Amino acid sequence: MKSIVIDPITRLEGHGKIHLFVNDDGSLANCYFQVPELRGFEMFAKGRPVEEMARITTRICGVCPDAHHMAAAKAADAVYGAQLPSAAVKLRNLVYNAFFAGDHTTHFFALGGPDFVCGPDAPPAERNILGVIAKVGLDAGKKVIAQRAAGQRIIEIIGGKKVHPVTAIPGGMSKRVTKEEQAEMIKLGEQMVEFAKFSLKIVDDIVLANKVYVDLIVSDMFTHKTYNMGLVDANNKVNFYDGKVRVVGPDGKEHCKYEPKDYLQYVAEHVESYSYLKYPFLKKVGWKGFVDGPDSGIYKASPLSRLNASDGMATPLAQAEYERFYETLTKDKSGKTMVHHTLATHWARIVELMQACETTLMLAKDPEIISDKIHNPPQGIVGEGVGIVEAPRGTLTHHYKTDQNGIVTEANLIVGTTNNNAPITMSIKRAAEGLIKKGTPITNGILNRIEMAFRAYDPCFGCATHSLPGEMPLEVVVHDAQTGEVTDIAQRNC
Amino acid sequence: MKPLLILCLGNEIISDDGFGPEIARRLKKELESSRCADVVFAPVAGFFLLDLLSGRRSVLIVDTIRTGKTEPGTLHSFPAGILTPSYHLTTSHQINLPTALELGRRLGYDMPNDIDIVAVEALDLETLAEALTPPVQAALPGALQAVRGWIAKHSEEEKPHED
Numbered sequence: 074m075k076s077i078v079i080d081p082i083t084r085l086e087g088h089g090k091i092h093l094f095v096n097d098d099g100s101l102a103n104c105y106f107q108v109p110e111l112r113g114f115e116m117f118a119k120g121r122p123v124e125e126m127a128r129i130t131t132r133i134c135g136v137c138p139d140a141h142h143m144a145a146a147k148a149a150d151a152v153y154g155a156q157l158p159s160a161a162v163k164l165r166n167l168v169y170n171a172f173f174a175g176d177h178t179t180h181f182f183a184l185g186g187p188d189f190v191c192g193p194d195a196p197p198a199e200r201n202i203l204g205v206i207a208k209v210g211l212d213a214g215k216k217v218i219a220q221r222a223a224g225q226r227i228i229e230i231i232g233g234k235k236v237h238p239v240t241a242i243p244g245g246m247s248k249r250v251t252k253e254e255q256a257e258m259i260k261l262g263e264q265m266v267e268f269a270k271f272s273l274k275i276v277d278d279i280v281l282a283n284k285v286y287v288d289l290i291v292s293d294m295f296t297h298k299t300y301n302m303g304l305v306d307a308n309n310k311v312n313f314y315d316g317k318v319r320v321v322g323p324d325g326k327e328h329c330k331y332e333p334k335d336y337l338q339y340v341a342e343h344v345e346s347y348s349y350l351k352y353p354f355l356k357k358v359g360w361k362g363f364v365d366g367p368d369s370g371i372y373k374a375s376p377l378s379r380l381n382a383s384d385g386m387a388t389p390l391a392q393a394e395y396e397r398f399y400e401t402l403t404k405d406k407s408g409k410t411m412v413h414h415t416l417a418t419h420w421a422r423i424v425e426l427m428q429a430c431e432t433t434l435m436l437a438k439d440p441e442i443i444s445d446k447i448h449n450p451p452q453g454i455v456g457e458g459v460g461i462v463e464a465p466r467g468t469l470t471h472h473y474k475t476d477q478n479g480i481v482t483e484a485n486l487i488v489g490t491t492n493n494n495a496p497i498t499m500s501i502k503r504a505a506e507g508l509i510k511k512g513t514p515i516t517n518g519i520l521n522r523i524e525m526a527f528r529a530y531d532p533c534f535g536c537a538t539h540s541l542p543g544e545m546p547l548e549v550v551v552h553d554a555q556t557g558e559v560t561d562i563a564q565r566n567c
Numbered sequence: 568m569k570p571l572l573i574l575c576l577g578n579e580i581i582s583d584d585g586f587g588p589e590i591a592r593r594l595k596k597e598l599e600s601s602r603c604a605d606v607v608f609a610p611v612a613g614f615f616l617l618d619l620l621s622g623r624r625s626v627l628i629v630d631t632i633r634t635g636k637t638e639p640g641t642l643h644s645f646p647a648g649i650l651t652p653s654y655h656l657t658t659s660h661q662i663n664l665p666t667a668l669e670l671g672r673r674l675g676y677d678m679p680n681d682i683d684i685v686a687v688e689a690l691d692l693e694t695l696a697e698a699l700t701p702p703v704q705a706a707l708p709g710a711l712q713a714v715r716g717w718i719a720k721h722s723e724e725e726k727p728h729e730d
Contacts, residue, residue, distance in 0.1 A: 117580070132580050132610060133695070179614065208672065214674050221614055236611055288674050427707035 075408060093505050101509060104363075104502035118484035122477050123149045123458075124243050126484075130471070131237040137489070139172035139228065140464035143314065144471040151334065151458025152475050153243045153451030160444035162315075167231045167258075167436035168231035168238065169314045169462065174265055174429040175224030176465040177376075177422050180531045181272060182217045185419050188525050189280045191513035193289070194518045203258040220268040223261040227433065230254045244446035255443050257387075262434030266390070269427040273394060273496070275322035276423050281401070289404065294507040295526060297365045297499055298323040298413045300355055300372035302492065303379030304463045305330070309381050310387040311428060313463040319382045320355065323367050325411045328355065335460035336470055340487070343495075352495045353487060363499050372497070374467035375530055376421040381411050385531035391428035398424055415500050418529040422465075465488035466531040490532045500526040522544060570624035571721050573714055577631060578610050581600035583689035583703045584703075585640075587629045589709055603722045611635075616667045621676045625683075627717045628664075629710065632686035639690035640702030642709055647682035676729045685713050 094102040102376040111133065116267040118126060127145040131138035143165060150157065157165075170495040180186070183202045187195070190202035198208070206214040223383040225235045232238025233248050240248040251257075280286050289295070305319045306312040318336065320328040331339050342351035343360040354360045354370035372378070385408060397419060403410035412421075436442065460471045467489030504526035508519045573594060577587030591608035598606045609619055620626055632643055647664055656705070671678040688712060690700040698704075 085704060109582070112693050113695040128581065132578055183613075203666060203669055203673070206670075211673060214670060218614070218674060219618070236615065 074243070083333070086314050093301065093502075095509065099509075101502065101506045103233070104505055110253065110316070114486055115484045118473070118481045121481050123473050123479050123481050124154050124309070126471070126473065126481065127241055128237075128239050130486075131239075136470075137172075137176065137464045139169060139231060139232070140271070140462055140469050140489070141471070142232070142238045142241055143169055143462045144460040144469045145463075145473075146243070146357050147315075147333075147460030147462065148458040148462070148471040149243045151460065152455055152473055153366075153458075154453055154455045155244035155451040156449055158446045158449055159449045160441045161449075163436050163439055163442050164231050164246050164250065164447065165241055166314045166438075167433060167442065167505070168228055169437070170429045170432040171224045171227035171231075171261075171265075173313050173463075173465055174269070174426055174433060175221050177426040177429065178217060178220050178224075178268070178272070180465070181419065181422055181426070182213070185422070185528050185531065186275075188521070188528065189283075189286050189419065190275065193521055193525060194516040200521070207422060208279070208355065209373075213271075213275075216268055216271060220265060223268075225259055227261055227437075229348050230258060244451050248449065249445060249447060252443055259434070262437040265430040266427075266434050267434060269423070269430040272423050272426055276420055280369070281423060290414050292507075294412050294504050294522075295415040295500065295529075297373075297415065297496060297503065298411075299365045299496055299499075300328060300358070301378035301381035301411065302372045302374040302468055303382035304461065304468065305383050306387060308387075311383045311385070311425070312387060313425075317463070318461060318468060320372060321382050321411070323411060325381070325409050333459045333470070336459060336461065336487075337537070342487075350494050351491060352498075353492050354495065355455055360372035362503065363495060365499065371495040372492070373496045373530075374489065375418050376425045376465075377412060377415070377418040377464060378467075380421045380424060386412070386424065386428045388428045388431035390431055391424055392422045397439075406416065415496075415526060415529045418531075422531070466490055467492040490523065490530070493530045493532065497527045497530055500529070527562045568622045569601070570606045571718060572603060572619070572623040572626045573598070573718070574605040574616075574619055574626055575606065575608045575629040576610070576612065577608070577629075580695055580697055582691040582694045583631055583687070583699055584692055585697065585699055586631050586687050586689070586703055586706075586710075589699065589707060590714065593711060594708070594714065600719070602716045602721045613663075614668060617671050617676060618663065620679055620682070621670070621671065623679045625681050625721045626679045627714060628682060628684045628686075629714065630684060631687045631689040631692060633689055633692065637688045638702065639688050640706040641688040641702065642706055642708055642713060643688065644683065644685045644713060647684055654720060683717060685710060685717070689703065 095102050127142050127149060130141035130145045133141060182205055187200040187204050190208050191200045195204060202214065202217065228238055230250060231240065233240045240246050241352050256333065265399045300322055302318060302319055302320045304312050306316045309319065317332060319330045322328050329339055339356055341351050341356045342353050344351055355372055358368065358370035365371065380395060380398065386395045396410060399405035399408045399410065399412065399427040402412045402417060454477060456477065457474045462469050469489050471488040472485040473481050475481050496532050501523055504523045508522055575587035576725065578584040579588045588608045591606050598604055607619065609615065668678055670693035683689040687703055687706045690702055
């Protein structure tokens with residue numbers, strides 16, 4: 074048996090590698106995606122006031138600080154048994170949707186989208202936002218910058234800072250919004266909705282109009298029939314900030330729906346000897362290895378899984394696009410027939426972008442957000458709390474136990490990307506199976522299609538581990554598994 | 568806006584990633600009175616760099632790096648985009664520095680003429696902790712000297728423009 078190692082970060086010792094084990098006849102025996110984790114979170118959290126975690130955990134990760142801020146704040150609310158005023162919930166929801174829109178924008182235009190806008194065979198140096206601008210026009214770059222700036226301004230108004238918000242505290246918010254700021258946010262929200270329409274048009278014009286891309290999206294190479302997870306509101310519509318966690322099976326039937334505090338009854342973590350990373354799975358189904366299907370407890374937590382796990386979107390334009398998404402891919406616009414194509418995640422992300430922008434505008438217009446009543450001081454302490462939000466890249470769970478003074482004694486995180494460790498591993502394997510053949514040189518195009526398999530998940534190792542290079546360097550080393558001898562090396566950006 | 572910027576990247580709570588913020592902390596006071604140079608600590612990357620770089624003539628980025636080829640604590644100095652990017656200039660969810668610079672130029676931002684990097688070889692970038700490891704801690708004086716040398720050199724270059 075031969076072993077192929079794809080090392081995406083050869084410069085950064087100790088980070089992720091992809092191991093492909095190839096039989097002598099050229100077939101793929103197995104695949105491992107290995108990423109070491111950021112260490113010591115629990116030890117770091119212990120002894121600190123739980124209300125500090127919302128400000129500290131934003132610094133774990135430069136990618137989704139707002140998601141950590143909100144999940145930690147919600148966990149701290151629960152630790153103190155705090156009930157938030159309605160205006161505070163709206164402000165949190167508003168700022169969170171503004172963040173969500175910015176994050177999805179970045180991924181689509183700078184990371185995942187270029188695979189389609191520029192094409193999967195485009196040279197790596199062109200598969201970035203510069204390539205998108207070259208294809209779509211300079212105006213697209215200006216719009217992306219303006220969209221990000223709009224989101225950041227709203228975060229600054231509500232969260233107190235542009236990048237690392239600080240205003241969510243147990244029982245509510247610490248900063249009020251003025252009438253003038255509300256007027257400004259309404260304008261920004263209108264601009265964001267227009268941007269979401271522009272993004273959907275790009276999906277239409279460049280991706281869906283190209284049969285080659287559509288065939289790639291629906292190909293077996295990028296398809297896995299797993300369970301799907303996502304937060305839903307009382308009507309089972311997609312919600313990014315709050316609600317219950319709903320999981321549906323590969324057939325679309327509800328497997329479970331639970332309150333955040335009950336997550337440990339439903340989710341367990343599998344450990345592999347080769348990796349520090351944990352592989353979350355559904356407890357009641359069980360860990361059956363890296364396989365899909367209804368008997369395997371592996372689930373996805375991504376834009377695609379959130380659409381699958383819900384009964385629809387919470388806003389009108391996003392709902393219309395949701396119906397078009399399912400109609401196009403399953404011939405059933407109700408969304409009851411699951412979409413299992415990993416690459417459809419990019420389109421799902423833009424459907425979510427529309428909901429995030431519409432929600433931002435809707436809440437910006439809400440008269441209650443300029444209310445003075447934004448904080449209910451906690452009156453007691455429960456001593457344990459779980460906070461769950463949807464990070465752009467998957468369900469994010471913060472869990473704290475404290476003493477009677479609110480000092481953290483135990484802490485646990487399940488971050489967005491971690492949920493997807495097993496699906497990412499399977500997606501890489503499936504893509505590699507279709508591409509790695511005995512005697513066939515490993516080309517840049519092959520490397521990129523393997524990358525595409527995990528880039529669709531928008532993986533962030535900023536908190537699951539740390540950082541990967543933006544322009545992914547890849548090194549594929551082919552070993553003879555028996556002797557360890559290197560028989561082939563393919564490199565890019567190394 | 569001062570023409571020179573010392574841009575310290577990093578993260579105060581992830582062991583050796585605290586190198587940039589510590590350099591920023593130590594330089595803050597002495598650069599307050601400088602006519603030429605500002606120091607900024609920014610725990611960000613990618614698109615966020617556009618705003619930070621825009622309007623400056625020359626920028627020195629202070630960061631951590633892992634080449635795996637030198638001992639922890641070794642200082643690496645190089646112009647941006649020429650050699651291995653440093654830690655925060657490569658990220659899984661953002662654009663890298665050369666892309667950010669080119670994007671800025673195409674969009675009409677006033678981007679710096681030159682960007683240099685001084686980066687310390689890190690030992691630990693995985694453990695949540697507020698202290699640097701000993702070899703990286705020991706590299707602080709050398710890095711400060713390198714930063715001051717860079718400011719002196721670029722301040723000289725600045726003088727003809729002021730005349």
